[in-house]
Amino acid sequence: MGYTHIVKSIRHSISETDYRIKIAIPKEPAPEEGYPVFYILDGNAYGVLFESVVMLQAQRTEKTGVPLAVIVSIGYEQEEIYSPLRIYDFTPQSEVVNLPERPSGVPWPTSGGAQEFLEVLKKVKRMVRQEVEIDVRKQLVFGHSLGGLFLVQTLILEPELFTHYYICSPSLWWNQEQILQEALKITPVESVIFIASEQQQKHKMFENAQSLYNHLKSVPMQSVEMFTSPDENHMSIIPASMCQALRFLMKNK
Numbered sequence: 209m210g211y212t213h214i215v216k217s218i219r220h221s222i223s224e225t226d227y228r229i230k231i232a233i234p235k236e237p238a239p240e241e242g243y244p245v246f247y248i249l250d251g252n253a254y255g256v257l258f259e260s261v262v263m264l265q266a267q268r269t270e271k272t273g274v275p276l277a278v279i280v281s282i283g284y285e286q287e288e289i290y291s292p293l294r295i296y297d298f299t300p301q302s303e304v305v306n307l308p309e310r311p312s313g314v315p316w317p318t319s320g321g322a323q324e325f326l327e328v329l330k331k332v333k334r335m336v337r338q339e340v341e342i343d344v345r346k347q348l349v350f351g352h353s354l355g356g357l358f359l360v361q362t363l364i365l366e367p368e369l370f371t372h373y374y375i376c377s378p379s380l381w382w383n384q385e386q387i388l389q390e391a392l393k394i395t396p397v398e399s400v401i402f403i404a405s406e407q408q409q410k411h412k413m414f415e416n417a418q419s420l421y422n423h424l425k426s427v428p429m430q431s432v433e434m435f436t437s438p439d440e441n442h443m444s445i446i447p448a449s450m451c452q453a454l455r456f457l458m459k460n461k
Contacts, residue, residue, distance in 0.1 A: 211235065221321070245347050252289045258450075296319055300383070322361050367397035402453045414436065
């Protein structure tokens with residue numbers, strides 16, 4: 209087992225730093241229905257992690273529930289794992305933006321580009337279909353922190369863009385819970401949803417994630433699950449939740 213990697217780029221609308229799109233295609237022949245595809249936001253940080261975990265789990269799919277999949281890491285043409293551009297890409301537009309002071313005291317970068325980033329993801333999906341046979345029934349997307357916030361926005365605006373959502377520690381506090389208030393009006397969507405959150409109370413991370421989960425759980429016929437642990441923090445919740453998330457998401461729909 210292993211991957212063949214294809215790297216492409218897309219111009220960013222407000223920066224000379226391009227998006228870097230790394231498509232990891234399993235070397236094994238694709239199944240008849242095509243490969244599932246896992247789209248990973250903040251690909252510089254999490255792409256390799258997903259490649260490794262999926263490859264290990266897929267050694268015994270019958271036991272783990274995790275199949276071989278194409279891993280699409282959506283990041284930026286830079287060495288740093290987190291780009292300030294993610295704040296623009298993952299956040300909603302608003303006439304008024306009220307944010308807490310950053311721990312560093314540095315002003316917040318430009319925000320409000322989520323609608324544009326949705327269009328970027330559509331381009332990425334077209335790129336992937338040109339490179340490999342895919343299973344259109346299994347199009348998973350992962351986002352953490354502000355990336356998780358973006359996925360909640362996607363559920364509101366274009367839920368059909370992906371079939372499976374892995375929303376990890378979403379920053380629903382953004383702009384006085386702007387997106388959370390809209391999300392609490394979501395009606396049934398066909399997508400399968402997994403939410404993970406640490407139980408630390410900074411920025412009401414757990415309370416807000418629990419509110420989102422409780423709402424989705426109350427929606428008739430909605431497939432949703434939540435993972436939490438008192439022992440995890442904003443970063444450790446990612447590896448702690450991954451296997452359960454992928455197992456739940458891949459066994460549903």
